[in-house]
Amino acid sequence: MATDVALTVNGSARTVRVEDPQTPLLYVLRNQFALNGPKYGCGLGQCGACTVLVDGEARRSCSLPAAQAAGRAITTLEGLGTPENPHPIQKAFISEQAVQCGYCINGMIMQSAAFLAKNKAPSEAEIREALKDNLCRCGTHVRILAAVQRAASDMGRG
Amino acid sequence: MDGTPGTLPRRGLLAAGAALVVAFSLRNEAEAQEKPVPTSGPRPVPLGRAESFLAFHRDGRVEVFTGKVDLGTGIRIAIMQMVADELDLPLSRVSLIEGDTDLTPDQGPTWGSLSIQVAGAAIRQAAATARHHLLARASAHLGVPAANLIVLDGNVHPRVGGASVSFAELLGDAPLALAVDREAPRKRAADYQVVGKSIPRPDVPGKVTGTHTYMQDLRLPGMIHARIVFPPAVGARLVSLDEGSVRGIPGVLRVLRRESFIAILAEDEWAAIRGHDTLRAEWTRWEGLPEQAKLYETLRAGPFAKTDTAGAKGDAAAALGTSARRFEATYDFAMQSHASMGPSCAVAQWDGRRMTVWSATQATHWTRLEVARMLGLEQPQVRVLYLDGAGCYGRNGHEDAAAQAALIAHILAGTELAGRPIRVQWMRADEHGWDPKGPPTLIALKAGLDASGNIAAWSSEYWIPQTTELAPIENLALSFAGIAQKTVINPGNIHNNAVPGYEIPNHLATLHRLTEPPLRASWIRSPGRMQNAYAIEAFMDELAHAAGADPVAYRLRHLKDERGAAVLRAAAEKAGWREGQAAQGPKDDAILRGRGVAYARYEARTYIACVAEVEVERASGKIRVTRCVVGHDCGQVINPDGLANQIEGQVVQTVSRTLIEEVTFDRSRVTSLDWASYPILTFPDVPKVEIASIERQDEPPWGAGEMAAVVIPPAVSNAVFDATGVRMRSIPYTPEKVRAALAGRA
Numbered sequence: 079m080a081t082d083v084a085l086t087v088n089g090s091a092r093t094v095r096v097e098d099p100q101t102p103l104l105y106v107l108r109n110q111f112a113l114n115g116p117k118y119g120c121g122l123g124q125c126g127a128c129t130v131l132v133d134g135e136a137r138r139s140c141s142l143p144a145a146q147a148a149g150r151a152i153t154t155l156e157g158l159g160t161p162e163n164p165h166p167i168q169k170a171f172i173s174e175q176a177v178q179c180g181y182c183i184n185g186m187i188m189q190s191a192a193f194l195a196k197n198k199a200p201s202e203a204e205i206r207e208a209l210k211d212n213l214c215r216c217g218t219h220v221r222i223l224a225a226v227q228r229a230a231s232d233m234g235r236g
Numbered sequence: 237m238d239g240t241p242g243t244l245p246r247r248g249l250l251a252a253g254a255a256l257v258v259a260f261s262l263r264n265e266a267e268a269q270e271k272p273v274p275t276s277g278p279r280p281v282p283l284g285r286a287e288s289f290l291a292f293h294r295d296g297r298v299e300v301f302t303g304k305v306d307l308g309t310g311i312r313i314a315i316m317q318m319v320a321d322e323l324d325l326p327l328s329r330v331s332l333i334e335g336d337t338d339l340t341p342d343q344g345p346t347w348g349s350l351s352i353q354v355a356g357a358a359i360r361q362a363a364a365t366a367r368h369h370l371l372a373r374a375s376a377h378l379g380v381p382a383a384n385l386i387v388l389d390g391n392v393h394p395r396v397g398g399a400s401v402s403f404a405e406l407l408g409d410a411p412l413a414l415a416v417d418r419e420a421p422r423k424r425a426a427d428y429q430v431v432g433k434s435i436p437r438p439d440v441p442g443k444v445t446g447t448h449t450y451m452q453d454l455r456l457p458g459m460i461h462a463r464i465v466f467p468p469a470v471g472a473r474l475v476s477l478d479e480g481s482v483r484g485i486p487g488v489l490r491v492l493r494r495e496s497f498i499a500i501l502a503e504d505e506w507a508a509i510r511g512h513d514t515l516r517a518e519w520t521r522w523e524g525l526p527e528q529a530k531l532y533e534t535l536r537a538g539p540f541a542k543t544d545t546a547g548a549k550g551d552a553a554a555a556l557g558t559s560a561r562r563f564e565a566t567y568d569f570a571m572q573s574h575a576s577m578g579p580s581c582a583v584a585q586w587d588g589r590r591m592t593v594w595s596a597t598q599a600t601h602w603t604r605l606e607v608a609r610m611l612g613l614e615q616p617q618v619r620v621l622y623l624d625g626a627g628c629y630g631r632n633g634h635e636d637a638a639a640q641a642a643l644i645a646h647i648l649a650g651t652e653l654a655g656r657p658i659r660v661q662w663m664r665a666d667e668h669g670w671d672p673k674g675p676p677t678l679i680a681l682k683a684g685l686d687a688s689g690n691i692a693a694w695s696s697e698y699w700i701p702q703t704t705e706l707a708p709i710e711n712l713a714l715s716f717a718g719i720a721q722k723t724v725i726n727p728g729n730i731h732n733n734a735v736p737g738y739e740i741p742n743h744l745a746t747l748h749r750l751t752e753p754p755l756r757a758s759w760i761r762s763p764g765r766m767q768n769a770y771a772i773e774a775f776m777d778e779l780a781h782a783a784g785a786d787p788v789a790y791r792l793r794h795l796k797d798e799r800g801a802a803v804l805r806a807a808a809e810k811a812g813w814r815e816g817q818a819a820q821g822p823k824d825d826a827i828l829r830g831r832g833v834a835y836a837r838y839e840a841r842t843y844i845a846c847v848a849e850v851e852v853e854r855a856s857g858k859i860r861v862t863r864c865v866v867g868h869d870c871g872q873v874i875n876p877d878g879l880a881n882q883i884e885g886q887v888v889q890t891v892s893r894t895l896i897e898e899v900t901f902d903r904s905r906v907t908s909l910d911w912a913s914y915p916i917l918t919f920p921d922v923p924k925v926e927i928a929s930i931e932r933q934d935e936p937p938w939g940a941g942e943m944a945a946v947v948i949p950p951a952v953s954n955a956v957f958d959a960t961g962v963r964m965r966s967i968p969y970t971p972e973k974v975r976a977a978l979a980g981r982a
Contacts, residue, residue, distance in 0.1 A: 101506045110457070115448075117287070117450070120664040120911060121664055122664060124911040127577055131646075156445065160445055160447070164444065175440060178881060179626050207920040212919070213577065215575055216885065217917075219917075224920070
């Protein structure tokens, strides 16, 4: 049964119609909001490529029904910053060139955003633990760790 | 460079549809859209012509065309650096168009770490030719001998000053038309301005802000979402399907069937997924896969397409017979998946005359040929355009998805859905289950030592899939739809690096080429070279140990190649390797620590070495690789940071392949269908990576995308032996296998 869902995405409120209230948020963000930051990786909540912030918490949008996100503040990678005005985490990823194919990077940055909001001066071991459920196949981990450390340091100074 | 990201001109992309020119550039997006790339139609692209690779524009920009694609490896910026330097142009005026069969030359698939070494070198020579030609024209134009001219930012100036002329002015309205001159002088390395510098990649800002358009992000007007319903068994055929089972799902347009090929077509992506999950179908039973527990016995049993020799010298059999001491060991390396983060995806559109296919394929031209043959079209009727996908490390599912999308689009001709773009997106289980695999490999080695412990004889046998001309990878679109295979892509040269890169007076390498490898065999990063080097370098360690020699010193004793020795020494030195001394840390009971070394030369190209340090938890059997120091000599380095990124990635990915990864299957199908059943290395277990890169800027550049990978499994393996005193010979080194080995049951 078609349902209207009121979503607040990156600060803008908009109501969208979904045929199935169980439609995962991921497909609504990508296909109805044209937000390509969150990626389809597994649809099982295992890899983290689809991560978005829901009320500041990192959530797997592939397995979160859109209807359950109604009325909550959703932030995607696009909501953090732009190429011209990147968020400090995005800027740190650029500085460290912490990308290979980059398909997982949305999840790395969004997970880090939620994590750094709580832990402003993490150790490397804490970052490793915070990102342990985010997968990267190209092996960009070494740079991602450096980027998150740099971001923490930059944000602490900011 | 202006620091703005290279992005697809997305608005133009959506509007232009099939006529799109994919342009990656350092220009900003707005500018790219205001100045659409003028080359909108097919270009002639013979490999011997400079204009096939370069287009000079009146505004001073130069477009570079390459058939190679950037799979996340950084070749995009590297090739631009090579051209900008050769032409003395600012990098901001150079843009790159890659992997478009209408526009780019066919430089072969992006594989084998040949993009810089072969394709980049060809483009560089085209640029040198163009520069030489333009200088001659400038000489005539300015009345100054060419030897007295210099190029600054695309303008030709007399050395002593005076009037200048730009490349664009010299060409006027006549486009470049020039055969590539193999003898055209290239710039000296000492004069490079941007080659050798760590220029940031143009795609990174877009990729970290969600503005870079990946293959999976392409949405065209009227696009239909398709999901393929894969068979429940590798060889199962469709008996019947119940279309009514998905009729109640809003948004499902139709169930398309051709023989055993089933696609759910829907207006909405979630509807396609629901249809995919809901459709009821009856399939034949099929149990043609070997028993996994007996996989290596199956390999040994054949049948074989042929048995041949990869390399021979002296008389290995006789020398083995007369050796003072003889050793033998058998190694195996598991079947593995590309396990790309994003399942394969493609979009295809048939306008009644031409098929346009967007794909993240590493082989746009070969995919064009496959699609054309499948549909009975001429090659010019098919255009394949590359868009970045999730990293693939060889032939994964992209080419299947591309053919599936094209097949659907073609079948729909004449129906009410005709002409609409078709997006095929594989699900996670499709990717893990159906991507062609890195084949399981069995390697048996024998060696004889002389009285002083040197290697007198070496004999090796490899059980591998038949390759190259013998066995192209079947394309699933055709096999499901019952169309005779007309594929052209095949696993490449997996017998390379089968011969040890040491001075050995008598050796023989024998290849048993299997007719039917279990599951489709593909190439995954360093295919064959990794498996072969693993066995050779682990066995080399066994021999060093038997000879009572230090593993580094023992290798150097047998290594006459100075560049190779330099790389091995560089890695050992950076790692703090000292003869006879084990790795740091106490050998307490709970955790065993060790270090190991490996060396190889990838084919007749890049030299690599690795010193790995490991910790082995005695109780659990878990191995942690704590540190990898990689020695690397790929000749000239175009972009040192790009090189480091590739080496780091290879270390992490290959540690994962060494310790964790194995495709599992029952008699019908792959059973490791997600990240829980096919796990990969995660952050807590990522080693520290250090690099000892030897830059040789006066030498030609070789590849770097898959070379370092070959020394990781043996270095780790040898470190495990150093830590435990137990020699493991079966990849992956799972905790279960380690516990068994420690208990003496290996």
